[in-house]
Amino acid sequence: MSETNQFDNILPVAPLKIAALDSCIDFAKKVNKHLVKFRRTANKQHRDNIYFQEYAQDSYLVKCSCPRFGTGEAKGRYEESVRGSDLFIMVDVCNYSITYKVCGHENHMSPDDHYQDLKRMISAATGKAHRINVVVPFLYEGRQHKRSNRESLDCAIALQELRNMGVNNIITFDAHDPRVQNAIPLNGFDNFQPPYQFIKALLRTEPELKVDNEHLMIIAPDEGAMERAVYFSNVLGIDLGMFYKRRDYSTIINGKNPIVAHEFLGDSLVGKDVIIIDDMISSGGSMLDVAKQMKERGAEHVYVCCTFGLFTDGFEKFDDYYEKGFITRIVTTNLNYRSPELLSKPYYTEADMTKFLARIIDTLNHDFSADSINTPTEKIRKLIAKQSR
Structure with missing residues (x-):
């Protein structure tokens, strides 16, 4: 079965929506284009069904922001409803190019700042979205994944904090040590490779x-x-x-x-x-x-x-x-x-990686096994065979 129609006759968990923070908005727009293309032809025979009414959209991005006060404090805000949706919140904690003002001084956003904005967006959606999924390509504090002597255990604490806020699934790439998921053994944690x-x-x-x-x-x-x-x-x-x-x-x-x-x-x-x-x-x-x-x-x-x-x-x-x-x-x-x-x-x-992430989001939205996209062995061998001709 081709990638395009593998979800025919499969209901999504809930209507798909993507909330991309400023740190990754350009990347998210490219992911969104792939998703729109995927769903333009998938499940066409069910478009009259009430359960598929929001299936094919012109865009899955929702307008959201984290405006700041003069002190540097902020709040998360959605400018449209996310109630009942399968919400994917995307953030790039490594984007140091974004700045904000603190009492007139310009600050570059650190991973800690991006993580706080992520929590703000989760908080704004908690109790409204059907399911909350977090896409953190570079796992926040992933390099501080284990404790030596008198040290903090930042990554495990962050994962537990996200779980306690109502996050169902965490999607990341090439985690420095994926065993850190043991901190949240009952939650979804998907670690993909490129x-x-x-x-x-x-x-x-x-x-x-x-x-x-x-x-x-x-x-x-x-x-x-x-x-x-x-x-x-x-x-x-x-x-x-x-x-x-x-x-x-x-x-x-x-x-x-x-x-x-x-x-x-x-x-x-x-x-x-x-x-x-x-x-x-x-x-x-x-x-x-x-x-x-x-x-x-x-x-x-x-x-x-x-x-x-x-x-x-x-x-x-x-x-x-x-x-x-x-x-x-x-x-x-x-x-x-x-x-x-x-x-x-x-x-x-x-x-x-935009098409790959779009395929991941599409797969999880259908509650489908990720094995088909997380094992690219055959695709690599076909690519090598084509190149060697």
Whole structure:
């Protein structure tokens, strides 16, 4: 059955509505366009049925806002009814480009500010929407997912807070550690991965890339990236290499034990292209070090695929490594805010996730199993087969 008509004769849970905060409104508009296209042809035979009257719409976005007072305090507000709807609230907690005034001073919104706005929109819909789903592509406080000594456990607390506010499902991508969902074992928590979008974007911009064991190797830059890298390696049928970080546990700098060296485990890289897989590029120091070592070990081209391109320390080092030939291309998704400067870089490629997220929302709105969209193995193999012709 094709993707377009897989929900024929299946009732949605409730009328679909999407509330996108300012942090991701442009992204949400693209998702909305895909949803409108999906439903233009699906379930056409039931349009006269009262249960399908709100099925095909010109738009599923609802007008909402979080206006602020002069003190910086805010409130969440819907400008149209969400009663009885299957409401999906979308937020990008990494969008630092949005500002607001506090007593005349301009502040950039932090992840904490975005999270507070998310709670405001949930509060404004609680008791009215049939079901509340939260789409947080970059899981808020996902990097603080476990406790060491006397530390806070922010991600678990946030998930429990959302549950207590009436959220039914939480949708995220490439969570730093998906086991944090154990904090809310009775709630829906869906963690999706973008491997198909990575390969599609990479092959589009690098058509000469040969995906076979003789010419390509997958690299995990650390222990945490092993599961992602193993999946890529198995699906593509190519070898896997791994770095592990040797740290100085006698010293703490910026809250972390500093990395002394990256040690490599794997076969020879001489003459091979490599794809480095990870969940995010933060400052990028570790990723750049791994890329440099790949080249020093004889790799031909180094491609970096990360779900979230944060680039918290800017692009100077990446520009330098690109000019020196240590990296050939960086692929990240459009799930988080990316500055215009990044989009203009010659080494940057975007993996578009809007159609994938639209399919996820459509699937959950029908209360249908997400397995069909969360296992892209066959799609990846068809893509590789088409490219190799």
